[in-house]
Amino acid sequence: MSAFVDARAVPAGSTIETDLAIIGGGPAGISLALALANTPIRMLLLESGGTDLDPKTQALYAGSETGVHYLPLEASRLRYLGGSSNHWGGWSRPLDPSDFEKRDWLPHSGWPFSRAELDRYLPRAQAMIEAGPMIYDRQQIWTDEDGAPIPLAPGGVYTSYFQFSKTRDSDLPTPFGHRYGGDLKRIANLQLMLHANVTGLRLAANAQSLDRLDVATLSGRKFTVKPKYTVVAVGGIENARLLLASNDVMAAGVGNGNDLVGRFFADHPIPRQTATLVKFDGKLAPYYTDQQDAANAHYRAAFSPTEAFKAQRRILGSLTTVENSVPLDELGKAALATTAAALGVDASQARAFSLGCGMEMSPDPDRRFTLSSERDALGMPRLKLHMTISDDDLARYRDTMKELGRQLLVAKTGMIHLDRKERAEWLSVMDWGNHHMGTTRMHVDPKQGVVDANSRVHGIGNLYVAGSSVFPTYGSSNPTLNLVAMTLRLAEHLKTVFP
Amino acid sequence: MSGISRRPFLASALALIGVAAVGGGAYEFGLFRKHFSKYGDLLNALDNPDNAEQVGSAVLATMPDFDAVKTAGDLRTRIGKKSLADVLIADAQANRVIEASGWVLPETLALLCALAAKS
Numbered sequence: 001m002s003a004f005v006d007a008r009a010v011p012a013g014s015t016i017e018t019d020l021a022i023i024g025g026g027p028a029g030i031s032l033a034l035a036l037a038n039t040p041i042r043m044l045l046l047e048s049g050g051t052d053l054d055p056k057t058q059a060l061y062a063g064s065e066t067g068v069h070y071l072p073l074e075a076s077r078l079r080y081l082g083g084s085s086n087h088w089g090g091w092s093r094p095l096d097p098s099d100f101e102k103r104d105w106l107p108h109s110g111w112p113f114s115r116a117e118l119d120r121y122l123p124r125a126q127a128m129i130e131a132g133p134m135i136y137d138r139q140q141i142w143t144d145e146d147g148a149p150i151p152l153a154p155g156g157v158y159t160s161y162f163q164f165s166k167t168r169d170s171d172l173p174t175p176f177g178h179r180y181g182g183d184l185k186r187i188a189n190l191q192l193m194l195h196a197n198v199t200g201l202r203l204a205a206n207a208q209s210l211d212r213l214d215v216a217t218l219s220g221r222k223f224t225v226k227p228k229y230t231v232v233a234v235g236g237i238e239n240a241r242l243l244l245a246s247n248d249v250m251a252a253g254v255g256n257g258n259d260l261v262g263r264f265f266a267d268h269p270i271p272r273q274t275a276t277l278v279k280f281d282g283k284l285a286p287y288y289t290d291q292q293d294a295a296n297a298h299y300r301a302a303f304s305p306t307e308a309f310k311a312q313r314r315i316l317g318s319l320t321t322v323e324n325s326v327p328l329d330e331l332g333k334a335a336l337a338t339t340a341a342a343l344g345v346d347a348s349q350a351r352a353f354s355l356g357c358g359m360e361m362s363p364d365p366d367r368r369f370t371l372s373s374e375r376d377a378l379g380m381p382r383l384k385l386h387m388t389i390s391d392d393d394l395a396r397y398r399d400t401m402k403e404l405g406r407q408l409l410v411a412k413t414g415m416i417h418l419d420r421k422e423r424a425e426w427l428s429v430m431d432w433g434n435h436h437m438g439t440t441r442m443h444v445d446p447k448q449g450v451v452d453a454n455s456r457v458h459g460i461g462n463l464y465v466a467g468s469s470v471f472p473t474y475g476s477s478n479p480t481l482n483l484v485a486m487t488l489r490l491a492e493h494l495k496t497v498f499p
Numbered sequence: 500m501s502g503i504s505r506r507p508f509l510a511s512a513l514a515l516i517g518v519a520a521v522g523g524g525a526y527e528f529g530l531f532r533k534h535f536s537k538y539g540d541l542l543n544a545l546d547n548p549d550n551a552e553q554v555g556s557a558v559l560a561t562m563p564d565f566d567a568v569k570t571a572g573d574l575r576t577r578i579g580k581k582s583l584a585d586v587l588i589a590d591a592q593a594n595r596v597i598e599a600s601g602w603v604l605p606e607t608l609a610l611l612c613a614l615a616a617k618s
Contacts, residue, residue: 153592331557334550335602341546342608344584402596405603409591412584418601 002185007046007196008219018044018191019498021213021227023198023242024234025049026083027480028466028487030176030184031128032231035491037187041498044225045184046196046215048234049080051177056218060197060376061238063383067367068427070267070387076434077235081194082177084235084434085480090165090173090298092131092481094122096317098307099475105314108264108363109473112444112453118485121492125485129165130174132297136161141299146292147285149301153410156309156403160319164291164298165480195219199378201230201246201254201463210254210463216378229497231455231490233466236436236479237265240369240469241383243440243450243457255457258447261440262369262383266474268358268433269389271426275355275401276326276417277408280340282349288322289353303355304476305400313403315396316360317476320404323354332417343412354419358433359397360476364388369439394426435479440469454493455486466490536618538571544583545611555616557599558609567617570610577607 010016020036022029025047033045049057057080063073070076077084095115102110126134135141137160142149149159165173184192200214213225232239240262244253253261291298303320310317328336332352340347361367367388371381398418405416420426443449446458451470457463466487468479475482536542545551559565578586590596590605597609604612 331553331600332602334547334553335557335599335604337547338545338550338554338612339587339604339608342544342583342587342605342611344582402598402603406591406594406596409596409603409605410588412588416603418598418603421601 002191004185005191005193007193007215008217008221010193010221010223012221012223015224015226016044017226018042019228020044020494021046021225021230023213023230023232024083024238025081025177025192026233026235026467027085027176027484028233029231030082030180031125031484031487032233032466032491033184033187033190033192034128034180035488036494037190039189039495041189041494043190044227045190045192046198046213046225047081047192047194048197050194051081051181053078053080053086056377060378060380062376063385064372064374065385065387067387068389069430070385071432071434073237073383073385076432077237077436080177081181082175085174085176088165088173088480090131091478092126092129092163092165093136093160093319093477094118095475095477095482096307098310099317099473103311106362106473108365108448111472112442118482118489121485121488122481124488125481128484129481130179131163131165131481133295135295135297135299136163141294141297142285142287142292143294146287147283149285150279150288151411151413152404152407155407155410156306156313156315157303157400157407158306159301160304162300162302162319164300166298197378198242199380200248201232201242203246203249203254203460205249207249208459209461218377229462229464229494231464231466231494233487236439236467236469237369237383239465239467240439241371241380244369244371245381254463255440255450255460257459260448260450263365263367264363264438264441264472265367265369265385265436266361266363266438268435268474268476268478269361269393270356270358270431270433271420272356272429272431273323273354273419274320274357274397275419276332276352277322277355277414278328278336278350278352278417279414280345280347280350280412282351284322284351284353289324303404305403309403313399315400316362316393318357318359318397318400319476320355320357320401323356326352326354328352336415339409339415343409345412355401357397358476358478359393360474361393362390363438363473364390391423394420394423433478435468437468437471437474437479440465441472442470443472455490464490464494538567538614538618541571541574541578541611542615542618544578545615548615551612551615554599554602554604554609555612555614557602558597558604558613559616561597561599562613565613565617567614571614574607574610574614583607
C-alpha cells in the first residue's frame, strides 16, 4: 500500500511523466482510477484538495452570477478528495431511454448512443455507489406490509422509484474519497497526489494534442506533469473553467473552437410545494414520504411522466415526491367535499399532501459560464454564470401534474391542486439540485459538442472529459449513478487506446 | 325520585327537538334554494350548495364569457339519465378537466358549480 503524495512536497519546477493523468478526485476521477486498476496504464490522479474540507481550497470555487438566482458557486460543490460525493444525498435512478433520444421538438437533444449502451455499465456503477441491487422500476420493490402505491388510472404519470446510496453500515451516502481511499492506495499503477491544482492544460503548438499540465499548490509550489493522455474530471462547472482558462494556444480555450465550452449549463430545478395532492381515503404508503428498506435497498417513490406521455405531449422529465401533510384552505375544503360527493366517494378521512419535484431543463446555450476578470489565489480566472430557466420548462412540469390530477380523478382516489402558475411564484420557491451538467456537451459533430461519443475533446487526440458536464441533455434522474456509468464506459475506451 | 329525574329528561328532549327543527330548517332551506333555482334539476346532484357556489366562483373567474343558459342546456344533454359520477369519470378519461384557482376538476362538475354560483 502506498500513501497519497502531497503535491506541496514535489520539487518546484520538476516534471512528472505518466501514461494517464486524471484531473480531479471526485466520483468520476475515482471511478476511473478504480476501473483502470491493475492495468499496464500508469496513472497519476491530481486532486486539488486534501482528504478533508479546507476553506482556502474551497474558496478557489468562488464566482459570480447573473440572471435567475442560483446557488453560490463555492457552496454548491466540494473541493477535496471525494468531491461533491462528500455532501450528496444519495438519490439515484438511471436516466430514461428517451433521455438519450433525438426529440425533434427539443432543440439540441440527442446523445450519440442509446440507453442500452449505458446499461452495460449501470450495474457496476450501482455497486460503486452502494445503492443495493438494481431494482428501480423493474419489479415490485415495495413490501405488502407497506402497502401498494396510490392507484392511478392509465395515463401519463406512473409511480417510479429512487434508490439510495447508503447500503453499507452508515446513514451517509457513499463519500467516494473516504470510502475508496484505502482501495486507491492499494492500486499499484496509481499515484494519487493531493493539494495538486491543475492551472493549465498546455497544448502542443498545432493545438491537436495536449502536451503538459501546469500544476500549482496554494503553498506556491509549481511543477509540470507530462501525460500521454489526460482525463479532466473536476466537476460539471470546473471542467469548463479549466478548458476556458487554458487559452494560450487556442484563444477561446481548449476545445472551444466552436464556442461551446461553458454553454448549455444545466441543473435540476427543485421547486418546493409545486402542487397539493389530496388522497380521498387519507391513506399513503410510507415510501412516498420517507426512504424505506426492502430487498437490501433503500427506496422512495416518486411520480414520473411515462415515456409515451413525454413524447406525445412534448414533456420533459420530472420526479415528483410527496413531502408532508398540509391543511386545505376553505376553497380547498369545498372543492374536496364537492368532488368526492359527486364521485360518490367517502372523503371523511381525506388528507392533503404537499408535492415537490426535481425537473429537467431544456438545453439553452445562453445558460452559460464565462471567465470573469477576477482571479483566484492561484491566478486562475474566476467564473461568471448567467442562469436561465424557461417558462416552457415550468409549464411542461405543470402539465405533468395536471395529468396526475386527471388520473387520480379517473381512479376516484384523489385530486390535485396546482400550487404554482406565474413565473414569479415558481422562482419564489425555487431550489436547485447541485447537479452540474452540460458545459462540455457530447456530440459527434464538433459544431454541436465539445467532446465526441468517447468523451474525447474534439480535435485533440489525447484529452478526455469525464463527468456530467458531457451530458447533452439532462433527464430528471440524479446524475451520480449515470456519470459513474459513463466513466466506466470511458475506462473501457481508454484501455483500447493504450498499446 | 321519578319527579326529580323527569325535569332534566324533558329539558333534553326539548333541546333535541329544537336542534332537529333548526337543522331541518337549514336542510329545507338548502333544498328550497336548489328547487327554486332555474337549474335545480341539475344542481340537485350536488351535495352542498355553499361548497358548490364557492367552487363555482373560482370556475367563473376563469370563464369571463360563461353563458349559464347554454351551459345548462349542454349539461342536461351530457348528463341525461347517467349518474353524475359516471359523467365525471368520463370527463376525466377524455381529458375534459378545468382548472379553477389551481384545482383540477372534471369539466361537468366545474360547470355545475359555476351554475350554482350564477343561480
